[in-house]
Structure formats: structure tokens, C-alpha cells
Amino acid sequence: MIVKHPREYVVDKLQYALNPKTIAVVGASRYSTKVGYKVVDGLLTWGYKGKIYPVNPRADKVAGFTAYKTVKDIPDEIDLAFLAVPAHIVKSVLEDCVEKKVKIVVIATSAFKEIGRGTLQDELTQYCRDHELPLIGPNLVGMGSPYLNFNCGFIPYLPIKGPVAMISQSGANLLAALGTSQKDHFGMSFFVGLGNKADVDFCEFISYAGRDENSKCLAIYIEGLDSPDAFIEACRSVDKPIVTIKVGGSKIGEKAAFAHTASENKGTNDAFYDDIFEKAGAIRATTWQEFLDISMALGMQPAPKGDNIVMITNGGGSGLLSCDHFERRGMPMHELAEISPNLAGRIRAYMPMFGSPLNPVDISGTASPVQYKGAFTQVMRDPNVHGILGSICPTAVTDVPAVTNLVIDIYETYKHLGKPFIMECQGGEECQEAIMKLRDHGIPAYPTAEQAVNAMVALYKYGQIKNKK
CATH class of the missing domain: 3.40.50.720 (NAD(P)-binding Rossmann-like Domain)
Structure with a gap:
């Protein structure tokens, strides 16, 4: 009734x-x-x-x-x-x-x-x-x-x-x-x-x-x-x-x-x-x-203060799926040069010469935990970056557990900045374990690029809703 x-x-x-x-x-x-x-x-x-x-x-x-x-x-x-x-x-x-x-x-x-x-x-x-x-x-x-x-x-x-x-x-x-x-x-x-x-x-x-x-x-x-x-x-x-x-x-x-x-x-x-x-x-x-x-x-993350989302990935394919889906959802990604003039140069230090400092940032399939840490730290510290999307693709040299642990450490260190941090882990059992561990530490993590993008878009939408109230 x-x-x-x-x-x-x-x-x-x-x-x-x-x-x-x-x-x-x-x-x-x-x-x-x-x-x-x-x-x-x-x-x-x-x-x-x-x-x-x-x-x-x-x-x-x-x-x-x-x-x-x-x-x-x-x-x-x-x-x-x-x-x-x-x-x-x-x-x-x-x-x-x-x-x-x-x-x-x-x-x-x-x-x-x-x-x-x-x-x-x-x-x-x-x-x-x-x-x-x-x-x-x-x-x-x-x-x-x-x-x-x-x-x-x-x-x-x-x-x-x-x-x-x-x-x-x-x-x-x-x-x-x-x-x-x-x-x-x-x-x-x-x-x-x-x-x-x-x-x-x-x-x-x-x-x-x-x-x-x-x-x-x-x-x-x-x-x-x-x-x-x-x-x-x-x-x-x-x-x-x-x-x-x-x-x-x-x-x-x-x-x-x-x-x-x-x-x-x-x-x-x-x-x-x-x-x-x-x-x-x-x-x-x-x-x-x-x-x-x-x-x-x-339920886990704050809304971003704007639409400057940076993606750090060791897989170009994951990055392409993500940037295309961001655009389909009406929230196209911006190149690093548009977001923060010096950010691409700072991230360059954490990727091989064949990596891509555009956005998504492809630190290459050979990326080590140290390179992931450096790239994530740079985007977290940059005040012009509003949100971070990370991606792990398990190549034979990728240390998925180590990257998972450093993501948790970085999130705990910088969460006071109020930037949403979302992860995509596309792979097998090791990635499923990573997703569960990340979720247990308050980081939304997903097995596909589209799911991770949907989550970030929803956070951005909520920020717009809050601004209208």
C-alpha cells in the first residue's frame, strides 16, 4: 500500500x-x-x-x-x-x-x-x-x-x-x-x-x-x-x-x-x-x-574530485579495453600531458623505453613491483590526478602477490588524500586471490576492465550527485 x-x-x-x-x-x-x-x-x-x-x-x-x-x-x-x-x-x-x-x-x-x-x-x-x-x-x-x-x-x-x-x-x-x-x-x-x-x-x-x-x-x-x-x-x-x-x-x-x-x-x-x-x-x-x-x-571508496583518472597497467590490451569503455560510458580519459604537464616525465623513470606514458600508462609486461610502486606513487602524489585505476596482467615475470601487497601499502599510505583507487586483475587463480585480498583491505578489485571502469564511473557520478544536493 x-x-x-x-x-x-x-x-x-x-x-x-x-x-x-x-x-x-x-x-x-x-x-x-x-x-x-x-x-x-x-x-x-x-x-x-x-x-x-x-x-x-x-x-x-x-x-x-x-x-x-x-x-x-x-x-x-x-x-x-x-x-x-x-x-x-x-x-x-x-x-x-x-x-x-x-x-x-x-x-x-x-x-x-x-x-x-x-x-x-x-x-x-x-x-x-x-x-x-x-x-x-x-x-x-x-x-x-x-x-x-x-x-x-x-x-x-x-x-x-x-x-x-x-x-x-x-x-x-x-x-x-x-x-x-x-x-x-x-x-x-x-x-x-x-x-x-x-x-x-x-x-x-x-x-x-x-x-x-x-x-x-x-x-x-x-x-x-x-x-x-x-x-x-x-x-x-x-x-x-x-x-x-x-x-x-x-x-x-x-x-x-x-x-x-x-x-x-x-x-x-x-x-x-x-x-x-x-x-x-x-x-x-x-x-x-x-x-x-x-x-x-x-561502499569502499570516495568519489573523485574530478575526471582526471590515470590508469597504470602492465598490459596494453587491458588499457585499450578500459579507455574505450570509459568513452562509451561518457567519461573519456585524458592524456597525462593534459592532466599534469610533468607527470609523464616522472613516470618515465619507472618503465622501459618501449613503455607508453600516455593514458592508460603501459609500464610493460616486464614491470616489476618496484616499477609499479614508483608509477602508483607518482600518480597518487600528483594533486591534478583525481583517481587511480591499476591493472595486473600475469605474465611469466609478474609477481602478482608482491604487486598486490604494494598496492595495499600505497593505498594505506595515501588514502587520506581522498582519491579512489580501483584495481583490475585479469588472469587465473593468482589474480582471483589478489582480488579477494584487495577487497579485504578496502580496495575494489575486479577480473575485467569493464567492471573496473563501471566502478570508477559510478564513483564519479556519485560525486556529481553530491555536488547537486
Whole structure:
């Protein structure tokens, strides 16, 4: 249902969705294949420190905890009620939650508006709004935070700690991001699935993330946006980069989005959403990979103060892919002579005579760690350089681990200058290890030139957005 503005009572209570002291799991099960079992198991497995109260009228114990017949029977205050019960029971459980003065409810249950039962969903939503009981969902996978050891839902694992807050209507894509976090060191501060987002809206989680000290960038997956004005208001109030991806715009996708999360897209098109995101000051990604790549960069690095980006590479091919893609993205590279008159001469000292001091700067396939260090140091120290893109191509003489370590050292030494530093490592296992190590030290690193360029372009765009605010 539509919200006109982010509601303060909702934003204030979202803390109980991610950091509750007490949880009632309504529909908690003794059977390992059930969602109600997985919720309790996930809380325990990942180290939740609060109190768990299973609610199951047919059980005395669940996972070793005393089970209660209703939420009202629990002898404690309840911060969060997680509902994994059939749809026809939800209303009576909500009534119990209101009587119990539960602070927030999450409904994992499906079979609401997405299958044509919009009236039922709206009635439940209005009931919760009348009693100022925020409702997250229905039809969602869950939420969590690695900083709080909190995994609440039917979610197999937590992400690694990091800067990106992910707010997603899709549970499947959210789970994909969690898997990417584990596999590729994509760090997250918290994540939440909104599902049908009947009550709690994007705008309220955006406002919450704006206050969360661990969240440096917001990544928002959208299937439908029924409160665009509130979305714009929330985004503009947050002093953090926001990345969006909007799906369901194709003819068949419009129908699929409704069947999935009851998201309505009739009468809208890409231009409609482009306008919303521009007004909101959000950066729109068009592919899932770009969505992840630029969110990570925006969470880790500052925006450049201008478009004087210098690339240092030991591979001419990587440089050519990069400069062409910069131009395709509307941010053409400048030659060193245009950026800083003496910079090319200073870098010449760190390359063989057959190297190229243009931009990209090709220090040649024989480049040693010493040459990389000298070239990177010169561009870092030059006040006319606004950002650095480094590239490693693993020739037989390239010491990838040594170059990786010196990049980390240079970044730590000069990060006070506020220049973004991005790396591309194109190669095999040694480059994959380098990417993981660089990411672990706060440096966005990617396996292809295009990904690295997209990340730098997004940082530049965010700088322009900040200047307009």
C-alpha cells in the first residue's frame, strides 16, 4: 500500500527487525524441512544472543525451547514476531501481536496479492497501520546482519561484514548476493527481503540505512515502486550513495513481477524510472553484475574530485579495453600531458623505453613491483590526478602477490588524500586471490576492465550527485 512519506514510527521500530532482544517464531516447527524449523535453526547456528520463543500449539518443545500456544502466552515482551504460518491464520496472529504489544512483525507467508488476494493483503496492512505495528512482507525470505550475528528467515548463511546494505524484493536474488558475499568477498552491513512490501516500504528502510553506522552504500533491488514520492524523499535525505536496479520492464517481465511480488508496472517504462532515480539522486544499474560491482565500490571508496583518472597497467590490451569503455560510458580519459604537464616525465623513470606514458600508462609486461610502486606513487602524489585505476596482467615475470601487497601499502599510505583507487586483475587463480585480498583491505578489485571502469564511473557520478544536493 502507498505511503506518502517515510513514517517515523516505522523507521524507529526497524531496529527491532535487525537487532531484537526477543523473537517469537510463530509456526516454529520440529521438522527440519519446514520454514519454521529453519528460522529457529538459523538464529542458533549464526549466534543470535537474544531470547527465542517458539509458538506452536501442537508442541511442548521446539529445538529445546519451551513452545507456546500463542504469542499472548509468552511471559516476556516481544520485539519481533516472525510469522511462518498459513495465510488464513495470519490475521488472528496479528491480533495477538497487537494485544501483546509486539514492536514489529515479519510475514514470510505467501499466497496474498501475488495470487490475486489483494483485498486480504490490504486488510491486514490497514489493520497493522491502524495499530502502528510495522509489517515487513509478506512473501519474503528474511533478513539479517553479519555485524549482529543475526540470521532470521530461511537463509542458509550470512554475508561477510562490509559496507553495503541490501534491500530487495526478490528473495532469490538476495540469496544470490549472500552467496556472492561468501564466495567473492562482497561485504554487507545488513540485508532485508521486502517481498510484497505491503506495509513497510523501501523509503523506510532507506531512512533506517541512512542512520546505520555500518552501512556506507545502499543497494536496492526493485520490482515495483508504488510510492515514488516517498522513495525520492527518503533517498534525498540520506547522505550515502544509493544504487538501484529496476526489473519487470519487459512485456513478459511486467506479468512475472506481479506473479512474483504483486508488483504493478502498468503505465510505466524505463524513462519513468530514470526520472525517479535522477530526482532521488540514485545511480541505476542495468545488470545484476553491475549492481553488485558498483555498490561495492561506492561502499569502499570516495568519489573523485574530478575526471582526471590515470590508469597504470602492465598490459596494453587491458588499457585499450578500459579507455574505450570509459568513452562509451561518457567519461573519456585524458592524456597525462593534459592532466599534469610533468607527470609523464616522472613516470618515465619507472618503465622501459618501449613503455607508453600516455593514458592508460603501459609500464610493460616486464614491470616489476618496484616499477609499479614508483608509477602508483607518482600518480597518487600528483594533486591534478583525481583517481587511480591499476591493472595486473600475469605474465611469466609478474609477481602478482608482491604487486598486490604494494598496492595495499600505497593505498594505506595515501588514502587520506581522498582519491579512489580501483584495481583490475585479469588472469587465473593468482589474480582471483589478489582480488579477494584487495577487497579485504578496502580496495575494489575486479577480473575485467569493464567492471573496473563501471566502478570508477559510478564513483564519479556519485560525486556529481553530491555536488547537486
